[in-house]
Every structure is written in structure tokens, then in C-alpha cells.
Amino acid sequence: MARMKFLCDAERCIECNGCVTACKQEHEVPWGVNRRRVVTINDGVPGERSISVACMHCSDAPCMAVCPVDCFYRTEQGVVLHDKDLCIGCGYCFYACPFGAPQFPQAGVFGLRGKMDKCTFCAGGPEKDGSAEEFVKYGRNRLSEGKLPACAEMCSTKALLGGDGDVIADIYRHRVMKRGAKGAEVWGWGAAYGKPEGKPAAAQPTAGAKS
Amino acid sequence: MSLRSAVQRVMAIAMVGACAVVLTGCGESSQVIRYQQGKYQGKTDSKPWDNEPSPFSASGLTKGDRIAWETQIKTRNQNQNEYQRAE
Numbered sequence: 618m619a620r621m622k623f624l625c626d627a628e629r630c631i632e633c634n635g636c637v638t639a640c641k642q643e644h645e646v647p648w649g650v651n652r653r654r655v656v657t658i659n660d661g662v663p664g665e666r667s668i669s670v671a672c673m674h675c676s677d678a679p680c681m682a683v684c685p686v687d688c689f690y691r692t693e694q695g696v697v698l699h700d701k702d703l704c705i706g707c708g709y710c711f712y713a714c715p716f717g718a719p720q721f722p723q724a725g726v727f728g729l730r731g732k733m734d735k736c737t738f739c740a741g742g743p744e745k746d747g748s749a750e751e752f753v754k755y756g757r758n759r760l761s762e763g764k765l766p767a768c769a770e771m772c773s774t775k776a777l778l779g780g781d782g783d784v785i786a787d788i789y790r791h792r793v794m795k796r797g798a799k800g801a802e803v804w805g806w807g808a809a810y811g812k813p814e815g816k817p818a819a820a821q822p823t824a825g826a827k828s
Numbered sequence: 829m830s831l832r833s834a835v836q837r838v839m840a841i842a843m844v845g846a847c848a849v850v851l852t853g854c855g856e857s858s859q860v861i862r863y864q865q866g867k868y869q870g871k872t873d874s875k876p877w878d879n880e881p882s883p884f885s886a887s888g889l890t891k892g893d894r895i896a897w898e899t900q901i902k903t904r905n906q907n908q909n910e911y912q913r914a915e
Contacts, residue, residue, distance in 0.1 A: 618898055687866035692873060700870025743871040746879040761876040763886035763900035769908065780905040788909040795911060 620676065620695025621738055621760075622782035623769065624789055625669045628796075629776035632657055632667040636768035636777050640671075643739070643767040644756025650720040652736040653768055669768065669777045672697065672718035672736035680710035680719060694760070695782070696738040701754045704732040738779070739766040 632655050640646065640653045653671035674697045681689040681697065688703035689710075710733060711719040722731040741758030744751035751758055759767060769779030778785040877897035881889045886900045906912055 618901070682865070684866070687869045690868040690870065690873070693875065698873065700868075703870045740876065741873075743873040746874055746876065747882045758876075760901075761879055762882060762884050763889050763897055763904075765901065765904045765908075770904070775908055775910055778908050780901065780908065784902070784905040785908065788905075788911075791909070791911060 618694065619781050619783040621674060621740075621780060622695070622785060623669075623671065623673060623738075623766075624778045624785050626776045626778070626789065626792070627666040627668045629774045630655065630667040630669060631774055631776070633773065635771055635773055636669045639767040639771035640736070643759070644737075645752075646734070646756065647722050650722050650734050652718075652720065652734065669772075670716055670718075671768070672714075672738075673716055674736075674738055679713035679715070683709045683713040685709060690743070692740060694738075694740070696740045696760070698737055698740060698742050698755075699733065699735070700743050701732045701734075706730045706732045708733075736766075739764070 634655050637651065637653050637655060641651075644652070646652055653669060655667050655669050657665055657667040659665040674695060676695065678689065678691070678697045680699075681691070684699075685707060686703050686705055688700045689697060690699070691697050706721060708719075708721060708730065711717070711721070718735045720734045722734060723729060737755050737758075739757060739759035741747075741751045741761065742755035744754060746758050746761040757767075759765065764770065766779045769777045772778075778788060875894070877889070877894045878892055880891050886904075888896050889900065890896065
């Protein structure tokens with residue numbers, strides 16, 4: 618099995634924030650901490666694109682490189698996790714991460730910055746799998762339950778794919794081939810979901826019909 | 829040995845010593861910190877298939893059965909491919 622990866626199809630993402638909600642609910646993430654968020658470019662302008670962003674579980678993770686207490690580790694499945702018992706909440710990982718994935722709870726007074734929290738690929742952390750301690754510190758461990766991350770499995774348009782990197786790359790490749798369009802034609806609902814062979818990409822709605 | 833030659837000898841030794849100390853500043857030691865990957869210092873994590881199945885676990889999983897776990901993950905991976913589900 619290859620490394621676990623996320624892949625977001627910007628053609629399909631409809632900015633519903635279902636992935637964000639699923640993550641929040643699954644792990645009971647505290648207020649002010651967003652392990653996943655949806656970023657929209659050119660919001661409100663025709664051609665806007667949205668993409669769901671969280672920790673990308675980098676193969677050569679900058680957060681691991683800069684951590685002064687070496688609290689990060691990578692699992693056999695390629696998931697980048699950290700030990701909250703070691704984390705000192707310095708924030709170096711936040712500066713190093715190109716995706717802004719590390720989050721810091723600010724529950725206290727005087728700008729208190731707590732221990733870092735981030736997407737775990739629903740793989741928990743270095744506590745006993747499925748234990749209460751693991752849930753409190755890192756959230757639910759779906760991977761040990763034989764499940765994929767909640768955000769990807771909940772995505773209604775299947776814009777967000779999560780799992781074995783080779784497999785989701787194949788799914789995406791197959792999807793793009795089905796679209797059949799090239800260059801600037803690769804845009805919009807019809808292009809995103811493909812079309813039956815020899816048929817137009819999307820039927821035009823009739824006048825007065827609901828779109 | 830006269831007093832003058834003794835003083836000259838001491839001064840010569842002192843000069844040689846001072847030169848040696850001053851010359852150490854001309855060394856070519858690297859001024860750049862060489863990065864070295866640190867090692868994880870925390871607790872060890874268990875494998876995802878190496879735990880007792882919970883009531884929430886997918887069916888067919890047993891402790892230590894890596895093949896069953898990978899099969900479950902592969903199935904769920906393909907559930908994300910609606911082309912395969914539809915065709």
C-alpha cells in the first residue's frame with residue numbers, strides 16, 4: 618500500500634464546507650481550531666474555484682524538519698502525526714507549513730497558545746488506538762477502524778479524495794479522461810462529472826426550469 | 829645568562845604564544861549550521877490493524893489482520909470512484 622494522501626478536485630468542489638463540518642463533528646475540534654478549511658479563489662467571479670485544504674501529510678514535511686522538540690513522526694502509511702505530550706506550542710511548524718495546517722487553540726488569557734493541533738488523516742496519535750485519551754488529544758482514529766478520513770468519505774461531490782495515493786491518483790486520472798475536454802474547456806459541472814460517450818457535456822436547462 | 833638575555837627569551841616565548849593565540853582567529857571553520865534531521869522523541873504508535881476492533885470498526889477486522897485491514901481500505905478507496913460504482 619502506498620502513502621495516504623488527499624487530493625481535491627477543484628472542478629467538483631462546490632464550497633459546501635461539508636468536509637469542514639465532518640471533521641469538526643468527528644473529532645469534536647474546539648472552537649477556533651480548523652483542521653480543514655475550504656479556500657475559494659476569485660470568490661463571486663465567474664470561474665471561481667474552491668479547494669479543501671488541510672495537512673497534506675508531506676513526504677518531506679517541513680514541520681518535522683523545524684520542530685525543536687522532534688514531536689513529529691510519520692507512520693508506515695505516510696501519515697504525519699505528532700505527540701502532544703512533547704509539543705511546546707512554539708508555532709515553528711505553523712511558519713514552516715506551506716498550507717497553514719498547524720492550528721493552535723487560544724482558550725486562555727494573555728494570548729495563550731496551546732499545543733499544536735492538526736489533521737491526523739483520522740489516524741489518531743501515539744496513544745492506545747480507540748482510547749479516550751487518544752480521542753481527547755487527537756480525535757477519532759478512523760483508520761484503525763478500517764475507515765478513511767471522514768472529510769473525504771463525507772464529500773457529497775467526491776471532490777475531496779483521500780486514501781492510498783496511487784488509487785486516488787488513478788480515480789482522478791480516470792475522471793479527467795472521462796471529461797474529455799482540454800485546456801479552458803475543463804470547467805464547470807458537465808466537465809467535472811464527464812459525459813456519456815458521444816453525447817453533449819450537459820443538457821441545457823429549459824426556460825423556466827429549476828437549475 | 830645575563831638578565832637581559834633572559835628577559836629577551838621570555839618576551840620571545842610570550843610573542844610566539846601571542847601569535848599562536850591570534851592566528852587561531854584566522855581558522856576556516858564553517859559559519860553555517862549544518863541541519864541534521866532530529867529523531868522522534870515521543871511515544872511509539874501502534875499499527876492501525878494491531879488493535880481490538882471496536883463497535884465502530886468495519887466488519888471483518890480482527891486484531892493483527894493486516895490483509896483484512898488493507899482490503900477494507902482498498903474497498904473504501906474505490907467507493908470514492910463513482911464511475912466504477914455506476915459502470
